[in-house]
Amino acid sequence: MKPRIFIDGEHGTTGLQIRARMAERTDVELLSIPEAERRNAAMREDRLNEADIAILCLPDDASREAVAFLAGNASTRIIDTSTAHRVDPAWAYGFAEMDGAQRARIAGARLVANPGCYPTGAIALLRPLRQGGLVAADHPVTVNAVSGYSGGGKQMIAQMEDATREDHIVAPHFLYGLDLAHKHLPEMRTFGLLDREPIFAPSVGRFAQGMIVQVPLHLRDGVTPEQLETALADHYAGQDIVTVVPGAEAQALKRIDPTELAGQDTMKLFVFGSKDGRRANLVALLDNLGKGASGAAVQNMDLMLRG
Known part of the structure; x- marks a missing residue:
């Protein structure tokens, strides 16, 4: 029997993209409910309990509700794309390239918390450097980032693309998270191995998909940009999802296009000195x-x- 996959929230932005990635696959069976029934709690509960893996593409409270629907069900495994469980030690953090052992943790886990988009970039950059002693745990880290507007979901997409709306956004770029309390900060701190939360300045650009995450650093005495690049390259060697652009190639660049990897499931890292x-x-x-x-x-x- 093929594994049964249920995407709870399949009609939202993240769910639709998951379905698109799985449209041609014949190795799994996709369970579904009509969009008109997406708020039908009984139908959702049935699909959740029928699934071998449930992928939750929901707001935090709805994700917690879905997990509660599975109380007493030890067979359905869960991938939660919300922020509800990302720093919960009972959940495996779903960034396989983060550590050498993380792939096996995810493969064997019943509960997996999918990382946030901004933290994926920040943790990918910071964690290997923290593990290598190149950045101190108490370093005053700043993370600056710009995301495509699709990250804001259907409402943001409509605000950007529908000029007839009263709340249509005409700005080419805007900054948000001005209270310095963004929901992604706990996972940045936890999995970035930091003693304190970074200062995080997120923004949105007028492009649908793509992202740049920057971590500017003053370096400790005796630490060079080349050492940072080497540490990252060594950490991500042997796999093709996260790649480190060689220093000479990076230094020759005049600009980086945030949409370069739109539609792809990989990540590139750069060190500029x-x-x-x-x-x-x-x-x-x-x-x-x-x-x-x-x-x-x-x-x-x-x-x-596979696990």
């Missing part, structure tokens, strides 16, 4: 709906199916 070697700008390039959401969920599902 100042001429005096005292400063560096760490950059992650990804699709906010690819490795930052739907693509990561499918990668996690495949690990769980």
Whole structure:
């Protein structure tokens, strides 16, 4: 029998992209409910309990409700794309490339929390450097990022694309999270191995999909940009989802296009160093709906199916 997959919230932005990635697959059976019945709690509960893997593409409270529907069911495995469980130690964090052992943790887990898009880039840059002692745990980290507007879901997409709406957004770029309390901060701190939350400045650009995450650093005495690049390259060696752009190639760039990886489920990392070697700008390039959401969920599902 083929594994049964239920995408709870399949008609939202993340769910639709997961379905698109699985449209041609014949190795799984997709369970579904009509869009008109998406609020039918009894039907949702039935599909959740029938599934081998349930992928939750829901707001936090609805995800918690879905998990509650599965109380007493030890057979349905869960991938939650919300922020509800990301720093819960009972859940495996679904960033397989984060550590050497993380792939096996995900493969064997019943509960997997899909990472946030911004934290995927920030953790990918910071964690190997923290593990290598190149960045101190108490370093005053700043994370600056820009995302495609699809990360805001259907309402944001409509605000950007429908000029007839009263709330139509005409700005080419805007900053938000001005209270410095963004919901992604706990996972950045936890899995970035930081002693305190970073200052995080997220923004949205007038492009549908894509993302740039930057971590600018003043370097400790004795640490060079080349050491940062080497540490990242060594950490991500041997796999093709997260790649580190070689220093000479990176330094030759004049600009980075946030949409370069739109539609792809990979991520590129860059280290840019100042001429005096005292400063560096760490950059992650990804699709906010690819490795930052739907693509990561499918990668996690495949690990769980193989595990």
